[in-house]
Amino acid sequence: MVIQSERASATSYSSRYLDRTKMNNALSNALTFGASYAEIRLMAETTSSVRLKDGQLEHAIPGQEIGATLRILADGAWGVHSTTDISNIPNEIEATVRLAKAVAARRPSGSNPIQLAEIPIHQDEIHWKSKKDVRNTDLDTKLSMLDNIHQSANDDERIISVSCGWSDEHLHTELLTTEGMDRTWSFQRSMVNGMVTARDGGDPVSYRMRHGGEGGLELIEACDLQSLGGDARIAALRLLKAERSPSGKLPLIADRDLTGVYIHEALGHPCEADLVAAGDSCLDGKLGQKIGNEIVTVVDDPTMRGGYGAYPIDDEGLDTREKTLIKNGVLTDYLNHRETAHHFGLEPNAGARAQDGLHHPLVRMSNTMIMGGSFNDIDELMEDIEYGVYACGSRGGQVDTGRGSFQFAAQEAYLIENGEITTPLRDVSVSGLTLQILNDVDGLTKDAKLASPGFCGKGQTVPVGDGGPIMRIREALVG
């Protein structure tokens, strides 16, 4: 199905898959057929996933995947062709230009044609080499590490099952454009995760854990896997005795994991400029306005090596950079790709990400964090709270960007009574309205860090990092 022009060796960084001469000729043809811009972006992925169930190998799946997307702008509209049949791309040029023109022909009167903001043009290769190339990690090493997690997670008769997973990927991308861009880049991600289920006569409970980020085997080696498993076991056992959460508007303290999910859902998504341009963001028209408490500063930073959302170059070929979305409560930037940067007259900031070689880039987050505040620790944050909730660990979240309403769920929680942590709680979720809650953040500890790795869905799924300090919200809807 695929004829590769130059096959990469198993662990090389510099091999290329796209035949430059053929593909550049094809791109030139796109201009001849009437395109104003065309690009071919290829991604080759070397992946591995391993799953251990109750200490036994459930599956190990090595994979080699490759895909490419031809994206053509003609008459101010996009035509796209995605394929695993790389050699056939030149044959799809004319039809894809026609497709773009057909979309353009149906553009409503008064609707502006799509234009792209200018970016620097490079011909280069950038490889974020891992200290320990994860492609060289053998199955026995992976199994041994997962068994470490399993042993410590399983060490109680009330634990009824433990599943542990490993995933790693080496991502190699090539981008050629009619503007002369010719960039190749690569990096790796590695992660371990697990789920502990406990039962003590009554209903079962479960707790999950994750550790990982951008990088190779060194990331997993740096993790105390026994503690990862042991902590999950202890949390699951604690949940067996946890009570149902109170419901209502309460003061809330969120740990680093939940702070990260909160800022990802409540602020990060509404800051995505493609949603703003589509009329699907509560932050439309609010650039430069104060939308949160002045203690709130938020950055999105794909250059943060080790974060699960890190990448060296965005999927339109732009060098990545830190973006400050909120500075002291003021909305200072949207996340952009070239199209939205032109639309809003902003500087492109390398927010274009595609799930893989078979998808076109959308505006996405990377590593998103609230910066630290002035409180020393959680005790200081809690001391004024008579009755509230301390929620920790993320089960994920979701946002309605247009209405500006969001929800996120905690893995476990505790009541706070008279400034002290008391009763364990289970299945706590928090919801609210973005523009209200950003003003209700009234306390942050000093130490902002990325938390557990995560995944973000927006039609396409991409890995992300998020985090921050421990955060206090004056009042949130807890249920």
Add this chain to the structure above:
Amino acid sequence: MIPEDAIERLLDGCKVISKECELQSISEWEIVGTQGYGRSLDIEAGRISLASGGGEGGFGVRILNNGRYGYAHLVDVSGAKHAVSQALSIAKASPSIAGFSLPSAEKTNPVDGMLDETILKLSPDDLLTQGDDIISEVTSLDKRAVVIGGGIGIGAEAGVMLSSQGIEASGISTSHGLGVQVSIDVDDQMTSSWESSSSRKLIEGIPDCVATAVEWAQKTRDPIEIQSDAQDTPVIMTSQGISSLFSNIIRPSILGERMVRGESYWSGKLNEVVLDNHLTMMDDRRMEGGFGSGSRDGEGVPTSCHTIIENGTLRKMLWSSRDAAKNVSEGRIDAAESTGSASRGSHMSPPTTGCGDVHLLSSKPPMSLDEMIETMGTGYVVHSVMGAHTANPTSGDFSVTSSTVLRIEEGEILGPIKQAGVSGNLFKALSKEVSLGHSSTRNGVSSTGTNHLSNVLFAQGMRINPA
């Protein structure tokens, strides 16, 4: 849209990999090849923003040597030797499963309605015209309404399975789906609603979901203030509202392995009453045009329609052949065999046990939404929820948020509320005082199955927490 020789090309690829398996003296092997072709368009800000097309696919190879199992996937069959070697080395590290063999070839009958030739003939212009018609229809229904997101897609997927046990199966299926996010953003108030529709047949014209999206964007405007703390209250969840919770909580709970490991809320409850006694739940893998249906499952086993819960009593759990053999050999259950319930997300995934087309039915006469509202008296109608994926599939507890909530008092709609938390335990809520609506709606479509649910009135087990 799909090449005439798509099946032959996939079969040729499978044969290349199978030869490699034989060269490496592998006793049992199973190869799947899939190739999907599609066209789609995106709608943003009331216009078509992008049109795309293309194809993707690849191969997966599962091998079994002395009960030891390995898997690898690849796109380019020139890498067959490497992939098979990797699968073999993984098999050597895997535990042996006593009694596990790859399924042998058995006859099966095709399932109707999986292929609609008219979809294959649709041109990009046909799709663009449907997109324009939907955008216009929304504006004609309400001049304030705009399609701010969504799109239309058509697809055709060719699939082949070849195994050492004599299975050689192939087929082509089609799909047509669309979704719209309709917004009304006037007078400093923005309301919106997402609705979708999908079919294996051509969706002609404008499906009902477009009007429903406009209707809910209208219905949720001008919210009323509710002076209420969180309270346990009757709730009507529309089929859309219940579907995402159902997918995350109920579907995993009927999988055999979760049942016998104690990971399901219903573990140890076979032949016990687990749902309201008029409710029956079917897992149908042979539904005409079903997205979770087909003549064979992901391991090539002929499919069936299973009654999982009959009049409230749990009767059955679902198994793939591997999970069944593994859990019998490890002593978790005395006997189990494949129920033809192996699913594959894609060629990159080995088969795992999964649900197909799941139906929740009632022996009681169905109620219209109006009848439900009248019966409920006072409570809420919840149309869609955010955060269903954060529900706890083990315990069944959930705490989600909705911005499409109507307050009902004395059988009348009082008005929408801006936002509310909705929480409860779905297993317990479905166990008594449940009423179902009229016709079921297909929702929650995914590569591994679909729900067919109607509106549900929960008289107990739900808590609403108005914002």
